Amino acid sequence: MSAPTTPPAAPVNRIGLTRADYDGSKTTLCPGCGHNAITGGIIQAAFEAGLEPHRVAKLSGIGCSSKTPAYFLGQSHGFNAVHGRMPSIATGVHAANRELLLIGVSGDGDTASIGLGQFCHLIRRNVPAVYIVENNGVYGLTKGQFSATADVGSTQKTGRANALMPIDLCALAIELGCGFVARSFSGDQKQLRPLLRAAFAHRGTAVLDVISPCVTFADHEGSTKSYAAVKQTDAPLHDIDYVPFYEDIHVDYAPGTTREVKMPDGSTIVLKKLAEDHDPSDATGALRVLHESRAEHRLVTGLVYVDPASRPFDEELAVVDTPLAQLPLERVRPPRQVLDSIMRAYREGTVAVGAGGG
Amino acid sequence: MKPVVNDLSIHIATVNGSGSQTANSLILRAIFQMGIPVSGKNLFPSNIAGLPTWFTIRASGEGWVARRKRNDLLIVMNPETAAKDVAEMGPGSVIIVNESIAIPEVPADRIVHRVPMGKLMEPITNDVRLRRLVVNMIYVGVLAEILGIEEAELERALQAQLGRKPKAMALNQAALRAGMAFAREQLAGASPFRLERMDRTGGRILIDGNTAGALGALFAGVTVVTWYPITPSSSLVEALIGFLEQHRRDPETGRNTFAVVQAEDEIAAIGMVLGAGWAGARAMTSTSGPGLSLMTEFAGYGYYAEIPAVIWDIQRVGPSTGLPTRTAQADLSFALTMSHGDTQFPVLLPGSVEECYQFAMDAFDLAERLQSPVFVLSDLDLGMNNWMADPFVYPEKPWDRGKVLDDAALAKVRTFERYRDVDGDGIPYRTLPGVRDPKGAYFTRGSGHDEAARYTESSEVYVRNLDRLARKYDTARTLVPAPIITDAPGAELGLIAFGSTHWAMLEALAMLQRQGIAASYCRVRALPFAASVAEFVRRHKKVVVVEQNRDGQLAERIRLEAPERAADVLSVLHYDGMPIDAESVVAGVLAHVAPPAAIGQGVSR
Structure with a gap:
């Protein structure tokens, strides 16, 4: 690599920010940690998408993965919550301010064990949030215990093998009606970045299960989530391009070789077919692909399932356009005559009194 | 015998899910509308239908609304609990029993009225399910007649509740009237208790x-x-x-x-x-x-x-x-x-x-x-x-959103640090996500953060933060609802209570006064305590804290406020799951101030 003779001005995105404007503080994770690559992917995708930092809220639970929101988008508010409970925080933040883009980062312990219930109910409600699972199959911060996504037969550094079935977060998400389900690999930025950008555009919960090798506790032979193992088993469903609403689609694809998914904001996900034609709008087919690939020890990655028309939670809540947090007093305190009429009802007994129940 | 006027408790024993709620609230409302202070307590099981449930109505011309231990009238509608319910009634009480329910022999100094409720329901409806629901109105009618609850007020209360359902209204009216007619004909002058109109509930709500x-x-x-x-x-x-x-x-x-x-x-x-x-x-x-x-x-x-x-x-x-x-x-x-x-x-x-x-x-x-x-x-x-x-008062003040910096406020400050104590009251300033000014952004986490919300494991910073939080809690003392203190002139005894215990306390204070015992009363309304709570302890020789738990949780906190007086802070404790009553309070207080006087049935330690 040779240094340029004159330093070029840092390129800016469509809202005039440089990539550095999307940086956070320095990572404190292990050198080579897959999570750092995902952090880089988020920064790059946010820069490319021209996200307004003040419109983003970063959320996380507890674990190595959950530390990472401090390492990106330093100009956004962040909320490092308690273990496994980021989804409830996300639900509350969304209810208070539906204009915020929520980027949640969790891990396999945080999501598939202690937080499994909240994960399920976030999806069930379809709370608009990008939910990234940095999945390495082990608890890193507590030094390498198996998590609930560890594959059967995968070993710890000590040689002990996991005997329990893994929880497939993508399959679970599809089962729960999630409208955006993707799996990727921290080492495949080419795939991860368009997936992140598509997830930013999704209205509803977007689950990205990103296999992210733990260099300290799960990068040895015998671990099914080591860099070597993932590189060997990674089976992309398609090549992915993301074309935002403000750009034209370049027509350099041969007819019949791509699938296009239109997102609500006018953006397009372009999926270029590989050996097999994966239809991401078919939930049953997507589940079959996940089941078959697990049996064949293949790690399928890509946009597994998408339903751009899924009904987001703020529509279900039927809230006013203005974020609830910004409503002035006169819109949330009913006038005096309302209290007067309620008091009249309780004076005259026109409301049923008393209660019971158990 | 001169009847007892406007001072009675009615205990209604029914089965959960049997539709007694409409009947019971009707009695409550009618007494209330007669201007007589009244309260109703629902003692219900953890069950949807089938288990015993009780509703107690207390009417008190003097305005007492706490639970009373003793009931004056009993309505027996549940065969399962009839024997026990009847056994709890004391001399001079009135027992109204659905004729179809067998009850054990009752001492002669209790008045028993057997009402053929099934027979009275026969002409009203053929629908078995409706009969079961509406039969409760029979006892309302019987009570109305023997106590003097005004029919017009019952009708008005019924109209208010069922006016929009004419069919249900007519059925309930018919049962109510059947109960009244039966009592008028068969039970004339048969109650030592009466309710008479007064004017102590005008304008109030239930x-x-x-x-x-x-x-x-x-x-x-x-x-x-x-x-x-x-x-x-x-x-x-x-x-x-x-x-x-x-x-x-x-x-x-x-x-x-x-x-x-x-x-x-x-x-x-x-x-x-x-x-x-x-x-x-x-x-x-x-x-x-x-x-x-x-x-x-x-x-x-x-x-x-x-x-x-x-x-x-x-x-x-x-x-x-x-x-x-x-x-x-x-x-x-x-x-x-x-x-x-x-x-x-x-x-x-x-x-x-x-x-x-x-x-x-x-x-x-x-x-x-x-x-x-x-x-x-x-x-x-x-x-x-x-x-x-009293009817609730419309809030005159605007709301207090606290120390929040918006973009306009951020534009005026050079730096923003989320957890810095700028004002010395321990309360920092915050921003909300969505604020445009980049200096408004901060990262929220648990215990380990410095003034600028940055991650730190520094002991010094941690202590500084904890001390600020303690300062903030101290500030809260001056902001939370203050205690309400009523000093009895020259009283050496001070009583302290909180929450729903208050109503038994008011009645107990009057009972104590009748016995010549003057006591001041401090009702705490929040923690942390205002300084006046410690002062209250210090100016009384003996302090009795009355509360509805086993271990004296409030008393423990009161002792911490005036530690040098800890030994003089005593407890009256009530923890049987039933609302506390004034008799228990009095018995507990007497045990502390006049030992070894007889301790009543109140649980006291």
Whole structure:
């Protein structure tokens, strides 16, 4: 690599920010940690998408993965919550301010064990949030215990093998009606970045299960989530391009070789077919692909399932356009005559009194 | 014999799900409309239908509304409990029994009226299911006749409740009249108790504490409500949902200026409240004991991250099943320091339905001013029973959103540091996500952060932060509702109580006075205590703290306020799941001030 003779001005995105404007503080994770690559992917995708930092809220639970929101988008508010409970925080933040883009980062312990219930109910409600699972199959911060996504037969550094079935977060998400389900690999930025950008555009919960090798506790032979193992088993469903609403689609694809998914904001996900034609709008087919690939020890990655028309939670809540947090007093305190009429009802007994129940 | 006028308790023993609620509230309303102070207490099982349930109505010309230990009239509608119910009635009492129910021999000094309720229902309807529901109106009619409850008021109350359902109205009216006619013909002059019109309830309302709390939240401008169903808290949120749907829809779009989320559990409920409070909503949740237990970790997080949250706890007795539908005041110590680590929370202690309403509003102002979870501790007795009150007062003050910097405010400051004590009151400034100014952004986490919200494991910074949080809690002393203190001139005895115990205290104070014992009274309404609580302890020779738990949780806190007087702070404790009564209070107090006088049945230590 040779240094340029004159330093070029840092390129800016469509809202005039440089990539550095999307940086956070320095990572404190292990050198080579897959999570750092995902952090880089988020920064790059946010820069490319021209996200307004003040419109983003970063959320996380507890674990190595959950530390990472401090390492990106330093100009956004962040909320490092308690273990496994980021989804409830996300639900509350969304209810208070539906204009915020929520980027949640969790891990396999945080999501598939202690937080499994909240994960399920976030999806069930379809709370608009990008939910990234940095999945390495082990608890890193507590030094390498198996998590609930560890594959059967995968070993710890000590040689002990996991005997329990893994929880497939993508399959679970599809089962729960999630409208955006993707799996990727921290080492495949080419795939991860368009997936992140598509997830930013999704209205509803977007689950990205990103296999992210733990260099300290799960990068040895015998671990099914080591860099070597993932590189060997990674089976992309398609090549992915993301074309935002403000750009034209370049027509350099041969007819019949791509699938296009239109997102609500006018953006397009372009999926270029590989050996097999994966239809991401078919939930049953997507589940079959996940089941078959697990049996064949293949790690399928890509946009597994998408339903751009899924009904987001703020529509279900039927809230006013203005974020609830910004409503002035006169819109949330009913006038005096309302209290007067309620008091009249309780004076005259026109409301049923008393209660019971158990 | 001269009848006892306007001083009686009616105990109605029925079966859960048998439709007695309409009948019982009718009696309550009619007495209330006759101008006689009245209260109603529902003693119900954890069950939808089939288990025994009791409703007690107390009418008191003097205005006493606490539970009374002794009942004067009994209505026997449940064969399962009839023997025990009858055995509890004392000399001079009146027992009205559905003729089809066998009861054991009763001593001659109790009056027993057997009413052929089945036969009286025969001409009214052929529908067996309706007969079962409407038969309750027979005892209403019998009571009306023998006590002198005015028929016009019963009709008015019935009209108010069933006026929109003419068919049900006609059936109930017929049963009511059949009961009255029977009593008039068969039981004339058969009661030593009478109710006579007076004018002590004019303009007042009858309402339960949970509905009152819901109204307070409505007028506080609550925007996010989360909950998980649990007795006895559910009715607060259910009432609130009703009010919100009626009064908080945008007139133009019909859309909501609120969000209610039924959570998957109480952990999620408090998590949502913290997320919403962090993002600037007025957010609350309501729960009871087991739910409170689940909220502990997040409560501590809210304390350290300094996020406004309002948490109602409608107290009931201990964990799991057993007595989930019985009352207690036993969550005080737990709520006060809920969570691991060094935590302390403002806890509001409403003692009346008016205070449920008022504190519901105050709690939001305090939570946002103090940037802390704030607990409101009601209880089953206050929350689910009906209490008389003056009509609630419309809030005159605007809301207090606390120290929030918006873009305009940020533009005026050079730096923003989330956790710096700029004003010396321990309360920092905060920003809300969505603010444009990049210096407004900060990263929220639990205990280990410096003034600028940066991660640190520095011991020095940690101590500095903890000390500031303690300073903030000290500031809260001056902001929370102050105690209400009534000094009896020259009294050496001071009584302290909180919450729903207040009503038994008022009656007990009058009973003590009749016995020549003067006592001052301090009703604490929040923790941390105002300085006046310690002063109250110091100016009385002996202090008795009356509360509805086993271990004297409030007394323990009072002793900490005036440690040099700890030995003079004594307890009267009531913890059987039933609302406390004045007799028990008096017996407990007498045991402390006049030993070794006879100790009544009150549980005292």
